[in-house]
Amino acid sequence: MAARTGAAAAHQGDARAAGLDLTALARSLDGAGEVREAGPDDVVDGVPAAAVARPTTVEGVSAVLREATAQGMVTVARGAGTALTWGCPPERADLLLDTTGLDRLVEHEAGDLVVVAEAGLALRDLQEHVGRAGQELVADVPRERLEGGSTVGGALATGASGPRRLQRLALRDLVLGTTVVLADGTVATSGGKVVKNVAGYDLAKLMTGSFGTLGVVVRAAFRLHPVRPDRAFVLRTGPLEEVADLARAVVASQLAPAAVELDRPAGSDEASLAVLLEGTGDAVAARAADTAALVGGAVGEEPSWWGRLPGGDSLAKATATLVGVKDLLLAARAAEQAHGAAVALRGSAVGVLHAGVTAPGAGALAGVVAGLRAAAPSPREGTVTVLTVPAELREGLDVWGPVGGLDLMRSIKERLDPGRNLAPGRFVGGI
Numbered sequence: 521m522a523a524r525t526g527a528a529a530a531h532q533g534d535a536r537a538a539g540l541d542l543t544a545l546a547r548s549l550d551g552a553g554e555v556r557e558a559g560p561d562d563v564v565d566g567v568p569a570a571a572v573a574r575p576t577t578v579e580g581v582s583a584v585l586r587e588a589t590a591q592g593m594v595t596v597a598r599g600a601g602t603a604l605t606w607g608c609p610p611e612r613a614d615l616l617l618d619t620t621g622l623d624r625l626v627e628h629e630a631g632d633l634v635v636v637a638e639a640g641l642a643l644r645d646l647q648e649h650v651g652r653a654g655q656e657l658v659a660d661v662p663r664e665r666l667e668g669g670s671t672v673g674g675a676l677a678t679g680a681s682g683p684r685r686l687q688r689l690a691l692r693d694l695v696l697g698t699t700v701v702l703a704d705g706t707v708a709t710s711g712g713k714v715v716k717n718v719a720g721y722d723l724a725k726l727m728t729g730s731f732g733t734l735g736v737v738v739r740a741a742f743r744l745h746p747v748r749p750d751r752a753f754v755l756r757t758g759p760l761e762e763v764a765d766l767a768r769a770v771v772a773s774q775l776a777p778a779a780v781e782l783d784r785p786a787g788s789d790e791a792s793l794a795v796l797l798e799g800t801g802d803a804v805a806a807r808a809a810d811t812a813a814l815v816g817g818a819v820g821e822e823p824s825w826w827g828r829l830p831g832g833d834s835l836a837k838a839t840a841t842l843v844g845v846k847d848l849l850l851a852a853r854a855a856e857q858a859h860g861a862a863v864a865l866r867g868s869a870v871g872v873l874h875a876g877v878t879a880p881g882a883g884a885l886a887g888v889v890a891g892l893r894a895a896a897p898s899p900r901e902g903t904v905t906v907l908t909v910p911a912e913l914r915e916g917l918d919v920w921g922p923v924g925g926l927d928l929m930r931s932i933k934e935r936l937d938p939g940r941n942l943a944p945g946r947f948v949g950g951i
């Protein structure tokens with residue numbers, strides 16, 4: 521057992537008071553990892569944990585989850601902790617399941633463009649490994665998270681994506697298969713290492729973006745892409761409407777951009793457009809020149825904001841149709857003016873953006889979110905989900921907005937985690 525600090529002792533007291541048997545938990549690991557009392561940093565979005573388990577094998581994850589669930593514990597998985605405040609706070613967090621002991625790169629089949637990694641492996645380490653073979657996982661996880669050590673499991677659980685989703689789609693589309701441990705300790709595998717696999721229930725896609733509410737991902741296989749040797753950026757800044765129209769024109773063109781990103785800084789009547797072209801040598805230079813001519817811009821350097829989340833006290837994910845992006849940009853400006861807030865909007869011109877919002881109070885924040893939602897004629901054409909928000913501004917805020925298919929989602933939760941032992945309350949509809 522780790523040495524106990526005063527705060528940790530208080531947590532241990534909590535664990536005992538709650539009737540949790542940490543010794544049995546440690547015994548279940550049978551040497552494949554460790555269990556310790558929680559410390560002051562072992563908190564999930566304001567909810568303190570009582571204990572932390574750090575298994576080092578899939579069998580260890582299975583055994584400790586089975587024991588925790590048998591004891592009626594609520595378990596929350598934690599990777600590097602770069603997005604632990606995303607989603608709603610869990611109702612409880614008796615046990616933090618630290619995945620960083622599962623950090624092996626299991627297999628890299630360079631010839632097949634496939635990598636299999638354990639969930640606790642840092643994505644940057646995975647990239648470094650496959651990079652040696654001239655390959656990459658085009659996940660484009662936000663850079664601040666990547667720099668913070670964002671893990672394979674954490675990126676999957678939050679459905680991470682970035683600029684190059686335009687051409688390569690999102691992590692959800694790059695994951696070929698996963699091994700997942702369910703709350704009762706069952707180890708379930710779906711998908712595989714091959715690109716074409718249609719057998720059975722697609723657990724890998726289900727897990728993507730489920731915020732750890734359905735199972736603990738322990739292993740995942742991803743499709744890789746060869747690194748393209750050359751790249752060029754084309755930049756243009758101008759009035760919101762004009763830049764939105766130009767971005768749409770680039771997406772609709774034959775220029776095959778790898779990414780088309782928009783950045784509207786808070787308080788601005790203008791937005792910047794940055795187009796990434798990838799390929800080889802002269803062909804990239806020629807496409808860059810054509811793109812510059814189309815948008816009336818210039819070939820330049822990668823902008824400092826590229827691949828980063830917009831700043832602000834709260835962060836929301838806003839989606840729109842290709843045509844609806846312009847309305848979203850205008851809605852951000854209008855919401856700012858109406859509520860005395862700062863709203864920075866940044867993301868893909870195909871309609872997956874992030875809004876960084878700093879609002880003077882809970883009412884103003886709710887007003888901004890409602891204003892952004894109103895930009896889409898219906899939830900099918902755009903959604904705004906608040907990913908993270910300071911506790912004092914959460915009151916009365918509808919973080920998810922209108923969501924279809926809740927009954928289906930609840931029945932999946934009931935099937936996979938009937939006792940609600942995995943991060944209950946974190947997902948939409950109290951899932």
Ligand SMILES: Cc1cc2nc3c(=O)[nH]c(=O)nc-3n(C[C@H](O)[C@H](O)[C@H](O)COP(=O)(O)OP(=O)(O)OC[C@H]3O[C@@H](n4cnc5c(N)ncnc54)[C@H](O)[C@@H]3O)c2cc1C
Pocket residue numbers: 678679680681686689690691692693725726727728729730731733734839870872928929930932933947951
């Ligand atoms: C209880 C529960 C039940 C769930 N049930 C399901 C389920 O039945 N099915 C399921 O898939 N997930 C399910 N999920 C996962 C959850 O809904 C994911 O959040 C969802 O899949 C969205 O993932 P995302 O964040 O990657 O979304 P997004 O990033 O918005 O992407 C969603 C999909 O759209 C594609 N896409 C987006 N933009 C474009 C574009 N411009 N061009 C082409 N493709 C694009 C993406 O590549 C991706 O495949 C469930 C989760 C829970 C907790």
